[in-house]
Amino acid sequence: MAKRIDVSGLSAYYGAHKAIDDISMTVEPRSVTAFIGPSGCGKSTFLRTLNRMHEVTPGGRVEGKVMLDDENLYGSNVDPVAVRRTVGMVFQRPNPFPTMSIFDNVAAGLRLNGKYKKSQLNDIVEKSLKGANLWNEVKDRLNKPGSGLSGGQQQRLCIARAIAVEPDVLLMDEPCSALDPISTLAIEDLIGELKERFTIVIVTHNMQQAARVSDRTAFFNLAAVGQPGKLIELDDTERIFSNPSVQATEDYISGRFG
Amino acid sequence: MSHAIQDRPVTTVKRASSLSSARLPRWSPIAIAAGSIAAGIGIGLGAGWHSKVQWGMIAALLFVLTTYAVTTKVEGSRQAKDRVATSLVWVCFILAVVPLLSLAWVTISKGMEVLDPYFLGHSMNGVLDAEAGGGVYHALLGTIEQVAIATVIAAPIGLLTAVYLVEYGGGKLAQAVTFFVDVMTGIPSIVAGLFILATWNLMLGFGPSGFAGAMALAILMMPVVVRSTEEMLKLVPNELREASLALGIPKWRTILKVVLPTAIGGITTGVMLAVARITGETAPVLLLVFGTKLINPNPFEGAQSSLPLYVYEQYAVGTDAAVSRAWAAALVLIAFVMILNLVARGIARWKAPKTGR
Numbered sequence: 001m002a003k004r005i006d007v008s009g010l011s012a013y014y015g016a017h018k019a020i021d022d023i024s025m026t027v028e029p030r031s032v033t034a035f036i037g038p039s040g041c042g043k044s045t046f047l048r049t050l051n052r053m054h055e056v057t058p059g060g061r062v063e064g065k066v067m068l069d070d071e072n073l074y075g076s077n078v079d080p081v082a083v084r085r086t087v088g089m090v091f092q093r094p095n096p097f098p099t100m101s102i103f104d105n106v107a108a109g110l111r112l113n114g115k116y117k118k119s120q121l122n123d124i125v126e127k128s129l130k131g132a133n134l135w136n137e138v139k140d141r142l143n144k145p146g147s148g149l150s151g152g153q154q155q156r157l158c159i160a161r162a163i164a165v166e167p168d169v170l171l172m173d174e175p176c177s178a179l180d181p182i183s184t185l186a187i188e189d190l191i192g193e194l195k196e197r198f199t200i201v202i203v204t205h206n207m208q209q210a211a212r213v214s215d216r217t218a219f220f221n222l223a224a225v226g227q228p229g230k231l232i233e234l235d236d237t238e239r240i241f242s243n244p245s246v247q248a249t250e251d252y253i254s255g256r257f258g
Numbered sequence: 259m260s261h262a263i264q265d266r267p268v269t270t271v272k273r274a275s276s277l278s279s280a281r282l283p284r285w286s287p288i289a290i291a292a293g294s295i296a297a298g299i300g301i302g303l304g305a306g307w308h309s310k311v312q313w314g315m316i317a318a319l320l321f322v323l324t325t326y327a328v329t330t331k332v333e334g335s336r337q338a339k340d341r342v343a344t345s346l347v348w349v350c351f352i353l354a355v356v357p358l359l360s361l362a363w364v365t366i367s368k369g370m371e372v373l374d375p376y377f378l379g380h381s382m383n384g385v386l387d388a389e390a391g392g393g394v395y396h397a398l399l400g401t402i403e404q405v406a407i408a409t410v411i412a413a414p415i416g417l418l419t420a421v422y423l424v425e426y427g428g429g430k431l432a433q434a435v436t437f438f439v440d441v442m443t444g445i446p447s448i449v450a451g452l453f454i455l456a457t458w459n460l461m462l463g464f465g466p467s468g469f470a471g472a473m474a475l476a477i478l479m480m481p482v483v484v485r486s487t488e489e490m491l492k493l494v495p496n497e498l499r500e501a502s503l504a505l506g507i508p509k510w511r512t513i514l515k516v517v518l519p520t521a522i523g524g525i526t527t528g529v530m531l532a533v534a535r536i537t538g539e540t541a542p543v544l545l546l547v548f549g550t551k552l553i554n555p556n557p558f559e560g561a562q563s564s565l566p567l568y569v570y571e572q573y574a575v576g577t578d579a580a581v582s583r584a585w586a587a588a589l590v591l592i593a594f595v596m597i598l599n600l601v602a603r604g605i606a607r608w609k610a611p612k613t614g615r
């Protein structure tokens with residue numbers, strides 16, 4: 001269950017371009033950590049280094065260490081596929097598998113990993129959909145395609161799909177940016193419940209959202225366009241939004257940047 | 259301000275800011291088309307041209323020019339260009355459709371003369387070239403077997419090549435493969451036939467067989483499958499691959515269970531189009547399958563026949579009965595390809611990602 005993430009000296013590259021530079025931070029278990037910062041500062045890139053999805057991008061390369069409790073995700077014998085089973089991810093745009101039904105979407109992670117017992121599958125799907133607050137809306141049409149749901153429902157379906165494989169950490173890359181305020185509220189409530197079981201890291205452009213859902217907030221910034229992004233500070237959300245220790249953070253949060 | 263201008267007595271009629279202007283009535287393109295066709299026929303008859311193609315050309319030219327002239331006069335030059343572009347599109351569409359329809363019409367009208375269950379169910383065994391009767395069964399059987407074998411060889415190789423190019427490739431090897439696939443697309447069918455003839459028949463010493471023909475057809479089919487599958491796989495959103503990988507699903511399972519099912523409709527259509535392309539090939543079949551009058555259900559030994567080859571042979575005989583058989587066989591060939599296409603479309607629609615609630 002929920003694990004601590006300890007990042008030290010992490011840099012990520014796209015080919016020759018350095019996207020993030022020398023980031024070190026600790027993410028506490030059973031808490032929500034929010035990443036905020038301007039576009040292009042490397043929040044999403046950094047998030048993707050936490051489950052080795054960064055290297056899926058052609059030219060993607062990472063230096064440094066990410067410790068999940070006491071295991072280095074970038075150790076030489078580590079299988080990225082195993083890492084991704086432990087560290088789940090929810091993307092910006094809802095992306096249910098179009099060929100699969102709602103049930104199959106949730107079951108996809110287990111089925112395609114080949115590690116499940118048929119008798120358990122129904123229970124796991126129900127539990128995951130309940131965990132994502134979607135069960136009551138879809139329980140009568142589990143065999144309908146997932147792409148027929150509304151955007152907010154699709155995103156909760158994606159969350160259900162991610163938690164069905166029982167990861168230790170859940171990464172969310174702007175999960176609400178394509179959603180309306182009501183769906184956003186549903187997801188935010190869900191995040192509040194999920195943090196009892198998972199370590200959650202969420203990237204958001206919405207500072208109110210960061211203030212609402214997170215326990216800790218990290219502010220990223222970049223010196224100029226084309227420069228690598230850096231972690232400016234990480235602190236309790238309350239402190240970041242009331243009394244940040246770095247001037248740049250305060251400028252960004254209060255809208256006085258640039 | 260604008261009220262003031264509108265209220266002013268109409269001294270400057272053509273104001274540039276006006277949003278409405280004179281428009282041709284909706285029926286005008288049809289009227290111009292009808293007039294042009296009538297004029298084309300009239301000029302053709304008057305000048306004593308026999309070729310209806312010339313009549314059509316005159317009519318098409320008149321249609322475009324009249325459209326331009328009338329529209330310039332009434333609506334202005336910008337609308338005239340718009341309408342000329344539209345009418346050119348229509349003319350090109352008709353130019354494309356007329357030969358197709360006339361081909362279908364000729365084949366159906368001539369082919370129906372002898373096409374009946376007997377024709378489909380019998381071979382040419384014991385039928386003299388000049389006499390009526392006989393059938394196409396041996397050729398149909400040969401075509402089905404050869405095309406099936408070619409598909410079994412070419413479709414998996416082509417599919418896997420495309421998967422490599424889209425999902426794994428990126429380096430020099432992928433570039434080389436793409437290059438050779440492009441080159442292969444341009445191989446004339448007779449060259450593919452000669453290649454198999456040189457290696458399989460002459461060097462290895464096998465006789466003519468349906469299998470030899472199928473190998474040549476597979477060579478022709480492969481690049482088409484690679485190309486169409488590649489395009490279909492590229493259309494699968496990267497988000498789906500990432501969603502699957504992020505669930506801890508290995509890449510090969512992601513491709514097998516997420517990418518390919520998403521693209522399966524388009525891939526099926528592509529394979530079927532490739533099948534349709536090779537079904538009509540004559541040259542390699544002529545070289546390698548050799549042709550026979552008898553029913554030979556074994557594609558691995560002895561000469562077979564095939565529909566295009568049958569058409570060619572019967573037409574070469576030249577008697578009325580033989581030419582009728584050639585047309586009927588051509589109709590069978592077209593129908594065969596058509597049915598394959600319909601099946602492909604059916605599969606594509608059935609397998610396509612569903613969006614309904």
